[in-house]
Amino acid sequence: RSLLLLPGDGIGPEVMRQVRRYIDWMARKRGIEFTVEEGLVGGAAIDAQGVPLTDATLEKAKAADAVLFGAVGGPKWDGLGFDMRPEAGLLRLRKELDLFANLRPAKVFDALVDASSLKPDIVRGLDVMIVRELTGGIYFGEPRGIEDLGNGQRRGVNTQVYTTAEIHRVARIAFELARKRGNKVCSVEKGNVMESGLLWRQEVTALHRAEYGDVELSHMLADACSMQLVRNPGQFDVIVTDNLFGDMLSDEAAMLTGSIGMLPSASLGAPDADGRRRALYEPVHGSAPDIAGRDMANPIAMLLSLGMALRWSFDLHAEADMLEQAVQNVLRTGMRTSDIMQPGMARCSTSVMADTILRELD
Amino acid sequence: RSLLLLPGDGIGPEVMRQVRRYIDWMARKRGIEFTVEEGLVGGAAIDAQGVPLTDATLEKAKAADAVLFGAVGGPKWDGLGFDMRPEAGLLRLRKELDLFANLRPAKVFDALVDASSLKPDIVRGLDVMIVRELTGGIYFGEPRGIEDLGNGQRRGVNTQVYTTAEIHRVARIAFELARKRGNKVCSVEKGNVMESGLLWRQEVTALHRAEYGDVELSHMLADACSMQLVRNPGQFDVIVTDNLFGDMLSDEAAMLTGSIGMLPSASLGAPDADGRRRALYEPVHGSAPDIAGRDMANPIAMLLSLGMALRWSFDLHAEADMLEQAVQNVLRTGMRTSDIMQPGMARCSTSVMADTILRELD
Numbered sequence A, B: 001r002s003l004l005l006l007p008g009d010g011i012g013p014e015v016m017r018q019v020r021r022y023i024d025w026m027a028r029k030r031g032i033e034f035t036v037e038e039g040l041v042g043g044a045a046i047d048a049q050g051v052p053l054t055d056a057t058l059e060k061a062k063a064a065d066a067v068l069f070g071a072v073g074g075p076k077w078d079g080l081g082f083d084m085r086p087e088a089g090l091l092r093l094r095k096e097l098d099l100f101a102n103l104r105p106a107k108v109f110d111a112l113v114d115a116s117s118l119k120p121d122i123v124r125g126l127d128v129m130i131v132r133e134l135t136g137g138i139y140f141g142e143p144r145g146i147e148d149l150g151n152g153q154r155r156g157v158n159t160q161v162y163t164t165a166e167i168h169r170v171a172r173i174a175f176e177l178a179r180k181r182g183n184k185v186c187s188v189e190k191g192n193v194m195e196s197g198l199l200w201r202q203e204v205t206a207l208h209r210a211e212y213g214d215v216e217l218s219h220m221l222a223d224a225c226s227m228q229l230v231r232n233p234g235q236f237d238v239i240v241t242d243n244l245f246g247d248m249l250s251d252e253a254a255m256l257t258g259s260i261g262m263l264p265s266a267s268l269g270a271p272d273a274d275g276r277r278r279a280l281y282e283p284v285h286g287s288a289p290d291i292a293g294r295d296m297a298n299p300i301a302m303l304l305s306l307g308m309a310l311r312w313s314f315d316l317h318a319e320a321d322m323l324e325q326a327v328q329n330v331l332r333t334g335m336r337t338s339d340i341m342q343p344g345m346a347r348c349s350t351s352v353m354a355d356t357i358l359r360e361l362d
């Protein structure tokens, strides 16, 4: 069992440190051993190696059973060219590992219902899974670039492209997931304005008819979906959508929970001959440079990302359950990192939160 | 003073009828006369004239001082080809009238704070103005279309394009608006992933430096903005963004108010030699086919769209103020259409709501 840890920038390293501790705990107490390697990505890689992701690190990522990713970026690297941004390291990983399906659960923890800016009745029990296409669309389409037109005028271009095959493979993941959950998929696009969205709708409909007729399928325009997530998020089970809409809608959905420091995500590739999928796991939150190095970050999203890895890449469901249960228990005691602090609770640091979760396991 | 009314489909005609009544009232009581024409658009035009917008109607729209637009679309026209959708009528109007700046206020009425799905503390007093670019970007970029690749594979393409001039003219509107409000502009793009977004950021920054240094400018990624609108919408004053992001973010912001049946919008063109701008005004809500013809729709967004027209196209600020004040007063009496109904209030129909607002004016 091999894991590559890519802590990245900002709070990435300090939350990744807590992941190591759970890995050690599994070895010590459960006899489950991982081969763990570590590498640089993002700004950290730019500083040390001159690029946001070296070929060597990419090869390690390809060889590992799963990659755990912290977060990248920060003001320090803001002025750099387009291919030298910290984000370029993450985008390269997604593309080269062909991680086409990004699973972003937006789940409200009972103990944190009040952390949401939405009324408790609207978000209590919320559990939406957003499946975002991750290797296509406007993130990667050609032609792209900025062109000088003379006269002080420039022109910026990006291209949104989707093919039948790209749409089917991500929709398949959504239908399969729905079968294990609420059995409902809502497919989201702007087919009233974009032909690529119309194709998306038609292809999802065709796949549904051919293979997933038992799953309830609906369609929604992206603007309507961004509204409905605010109005009544409980109507959704699984949402499947393209790379750009998925970026925005999954962040919006995450924020409904009021606690983005709690939310993990998984990015999955196609299964190989042995049924093994390449996979990368990362917290939904970013690198939060403003609080980096101050032992203030919430380590839970990163720990739960490990939990998703245990489930999806290693079939270690018991160990994933134990971790998730420990998190729930600690939340119930009233312990809170700053991002989820509420009146009447106890504020704690990154390391104290992780200590308590680990103690809870013993 | 000339107005073209395009009621469109669904609840469009029944809310537009109430607009006529305020126009009559202004003539009768204030001696302010409008030449009013009416035309078909969307599904209604498809049914009667074979296209979602005829050239003749387009000419009328170009000739009018302002266009009032209801809403378009409905299941009846869902199966039609891409250029025959009801929406194509609206998109053609925007493009041919060169209505590049879409102003979408998201404002919470004091009496309706509880209608929001967000906590009252988060939305009380909310007043955000979204300025959305409306004639460029992925809505109109070429190449576009669906291509057959053989082997059952198809490929859908759309193109996002922005030029310096397109970015400057819409950003200018945002800066000018901000000066009359909270003096803050937040420019939103995905410049970390899209070159067109990077150009957007650079050009807004350059224009700011050259001409609007007195306005506070910030930049935000579109995914972060969709989060921040949920977490803390009060941080925003004016948001300026592209066509597609603006579509989603303005709908999300609208829904924060809990009462999208209340929200008007304005779409403005460039000023001509006399300083006159072409303009179209429309409610943010859609055609709501499910409640069409049942005298249930909320007429307030449509009436307030007329209010925006009075302000922006006719400089009739007193009449706009009177209308807005009447709406506020009626809401305070507890009268509510179904969409904004709350326990303890009185449910009323479209026409009763409009009757009451008109009576309030006398």
Ligand SMILES: CC(C)[C@H](C(=O)O)[C@@H](O)C(=O)O
Binding pocket: A087, A090, A091, A247, B192, B193, B223
């Ligand atoms: C860091 C950035 C490139 C990335 C994206 O836009 O996909 C992030 O926002 C995300 O959602 O994972």
Ligand SMILES: CC(C)[C@H](C(=O)O)[C@@H](O)C(=O)O
Binding pocket: A192, A193, A223, B087, B090, B091, B247
């Ligand atoms: C009807 C549709 C074409 C339109 C859009 O996408 O612009 C609508 O959603 C809007 O926001 O006015």
